[in-house]
Amino acid sequence: MMLHIPEVLTKQQVTELRQQLDTSQAWIHGQHSAGIQAQKIKQNLQIDVNSIIYQSLSPKILHAIQQNSLVKSAGLPKHILAPLFNCYQHDGSYGNHVDSAVQYSTATGQPIRTDVSITLFLSEPDEYEGGELVVEDHYGSHEVKLDAGDAILYPATSLHRVEAVTAGKRVAAFTWLQSMVKDDWQRSMLFDLDMTIMKLRQQVGDSEEIIHLTSHYHNLLRQWGDL
Template identity: 80%
Template sequence: MQIKLMMLHIPEILSKQQVADLRQQLDSSQAWVQGQHSAGFQAQKIKNNLQIDPNSIAYQSFSAKILQALQHNILLKSAALPKHILPPLFNCYQDQGHYGNHVDNAVQYSSSIGQAIRTDVSITVFLSEPDEYAGGELIVEDNYGSHEVKLDAGDAILYPATSLHRVEAVTQGKRIAACTWIQSMVKDDWQRSMLFNLDMNIIKLRQQIGDNEEILGLTSHYHNLLRQWGDL
């Protein structure tokens, strides 16, 4: 049986003003370095971009702003059920910069908690408007084909970290984005998708008819599934 992996567009993770403020700082930063430094041996051959040096003083400020926005987004919480969110990386693609087909590392080290975490969910926050650059589409592949993503600045795409994906070459302009990874309380993507759909439908029903015995039963079912599937 083929299961379509969940991709979720989350609008306005950052407001336009937040994006503008962050872009002003990023565009003037001297902390950009070659992105290959953060890639594994295989990925170094197919990765051509710039990244903010995570050891720089500027990075701490930039990263905290994105991380705070992710941690407070209700839709992201429901879809990803975060146990831990890694500090985001910032990347810039320009002058034919690209990142070939790859799968993200299954385990990454989190400096904030001092231990390795499993990467279940990938998330990209777009910081350039679509008309600022040509090319640069994020392509995510699953059993149903390739999915092209190019979102407004401040919007985010959430997708399983197990997905084969790439960033197409940027032929004009500059594509700036933040990306990070989430260890979920629920490891399995299909189970997370089921819980997310159940949660969204419970919310819609409560808005339509208020709380009743049936909705209480569905809510109980949701939490019992989370107890069954969750890894806390």
């Protein structure tokens, strides 16, 4: 499942973040965080995770993601890794790849299974040319280029890439989460059911049928969830 999540950050929050990121001296080559294979295809910059600015800004992004109702419903997070920041410019790109299955928490060292990837755009689409996030699935290729403050959530198992940025600068935050429900199809079914229940509740209130549907939702989560 791919899901566009609007307004994870407000425009004011984006502006304040960008002012700090654009003047930071903590940008390093993205290859420092890449595996052997990815080093050959990864051409971008990332904020050094040991820098003061990273330690200041990453928790703010994490808090916004943790509080977002659509992330909660679609991702069913068990753990969310501290977000990272990247920048693409001067023909920078990231070729086709699949994210590592396991990442480690910078806070605890705990291994986290990466079920879901999240990219939070911090540049407006007209600030740069190219730079589309392209996600491949069974239904083809999907190009993503969202407004600043919006995020895309998609399965971490997906083959994906970032096209070359031929002009301007594309800045984003990104992270992964381990879901309580490992299987993407099951997460999608639960999300659709949750959204349907909420819409019906707005229309008819807590009817007996809504209560039954809600019970089915929670029993499915018990059946499929890994808590």
